[in-house]
Amino acid sequence: MIESTIRALGPWSWFVLGLFLLGLEILAPGTIFLWFGLSALAVGLIALVFDFSWQVDVSLFVLLSVVSLLIGRRLMRQLVSEKGDPGLNQRGSRYVGREFTLTTPLREGAGNLSVDDTIWRITGPDLPAGTKVRVEAVEGARLVVAPASAKQTLHAR
Incomplete structure (x- = not known):
């Protein structure tokens, strides 16, 4: 059933996955699901333009997720250190x-x-x-x- 729904939605299934992951970020904050959700949305945009196989789409999703996670963590670390309150616990x-x-x-x-x-x-x-x-x-x-x-x-x- 899930497989037939994904096939019927085609590239739009990536948008559904991306929105689902972004919704998980709201429920479980920590900026982990944010990067995966953005990667799924990016793969959805690419899938609308190019007709790759599902294996290529999944590989692209994994690659974009890892890259965006690493870049996002570095950015978040810089933002926290710049805007943190050094006297918060003192x-x-x-x-x-x-x-x-x-x-x-x-x-x-x-x-x-x-x-x-x-x-x-x-x-x-x-x-x-x-x-x-x-x-x-x-x-x-x-x-x-x-x-x-x-x-x-x-x-x-």
Whole structure:
């Protein structure tokens, strides 16, 4: 039954296969089926113009799939490395160098700092509430802070 349907559709069966593979890409993302689907569509276009045997069509599909997969993986790797967020898993590193105002005092070298919608544990010298601090480093899940004015005077020297 499937064989007779493929024979009846002729070159259009490649378009059906290509659309099916592109649909699989939506359901199982990972940019694998994308390249196979595009290759099937390309073979469909070639099959509309040239009347090759099915063996040639399948060989062409395999060749185009491998080539497009290799080129596509290389392109995707470059896109991910160019547009990736280097601080994605190190949120605290995004705050190094930024200044904030303490809402609660820093006592015995420890305290809390509200940044955006997150409360961070901080370490640094004892400081009263309302002091401007600069984030100097990240130690695990803690931000290391120092008075902002002290850091500015060090840069001024």
